[in-house]
Amino acid sequence: MARRMLVAGNWKMHGLGADLGEVTMISMAAEKNRRVDTALCMPATLLHRAAAAAPGFDIGGQDVHPEKGGAHTGEISVDMIKDAGGALTIVGHSERREACGQSDGDIAARAAAALSGGLHVILCVGESLDVREAGNAVERVTSQLKASLPADPDPNRLAIAYEPIWAIGTGKVAGPEEIGEMHSALRGALSESLGAECADKVRILYGGSVNGDNAETIFAVDNVDGALVGGASLSAAKFVPIIEAASARSV
Numbered sequence: 001m002a003r004r005m006l007v008a009g010n011w012k013m014h015g016l017g018a019d020l021g022e023v024t025m026i027s028m029a030a031e032k033n034r035r036v037d038t039a040l041c042m043p044a045t046l047l048h049r050a051a052a053a054a055p056g057f058d059i060g061g062q063d064v065h066p067e068k069g070g071a072h073t074g075e076i077s078v079d080m081i082k083d084a085g086g087a088l089t090i091v092g093h094s095e096r097r098e099a100c101g102q103s104d105g106d107i108a109a110r111a112a113a114a115l116s117g118g119l120h121v122i123l124c125v126g127e128s129l130d131v132r133e134a135g136n137a138v139e140r141v142t143s144q145l146k147a148s149l150p151a152d153p154d155p156n157r158l159a160i161a162y163e164p165i166w167a168i169g170t171g172k173v174a175g176p177e178e179i180g181e182m183h184s185a186l187r188g189a190l191s192e193s194l195g196a197e198c199a200d201k202v203r204i205l206y207g208g209s210v211n212g213d214n215a216e217t218i219f220a221v222d223n224v225d226g227a228l229v230g231g232a233s234l235s236a237a238k239f240v241p242i243i244e245a246a247s248a249r250s251v
């Protein structure tokens, strides 16, 4: 089936109020490219202002806590993201898995809370260089996905992002064959966990050094339904060409 492309940016720990002009420019480009869904996942301090500056697309958080509230220093809840104007959140990013020691089960709980609270979710999976070089990438990432999936997710509000850790922020992009093999294996894993009909609706994004020069090649790979973009999402000049490349695939 034809899935709508999703191009999402992850600003990580970047961005001050002075950078909101970029968000406004990206919003204007998103409005001109309505064949694709566009989103930016912002640091918590900018969620509210970015949502106000960007009527043309969705703003989201970069992680979310499974509980409604409580003594969880440094965390953010589903209701806080929604209250600030957010519509989605990333969960399971390798930088959060590593920095906070999050297990696959923790990530499934975070995804479940976000979905049941009405947010869209981008659930990240990906292998380290050691695992890739040992030839175990597909096995590791598909089992990571199965263990991180929430029960009975709404497939229209869940996207998976395949982000090989060795490709994040390094300028090294996975090749089309590596991406195609992994995305097809992830579609298969979704089908085993959720059933074929549900799996077919879930978008699978690629992330890791995506830019305006390589986006067209990546988007041409089977089962690639968009991208999760770090560095190149920080400016309209770099992010808009990626949105346009997705839009060109969606004619």
Ligand SMILES: O=C(CO)COP(=O)(O)O
Pocket: 010, 093, 163, 167, 168, 169, 170, 171, 207, 208, 209, 210, 228, 229, 230, 231, 232
């Ligand atoms: O981690 C990423 C997005 O979540 C990818 O980051 P880069 O696009 O900077 O490699």
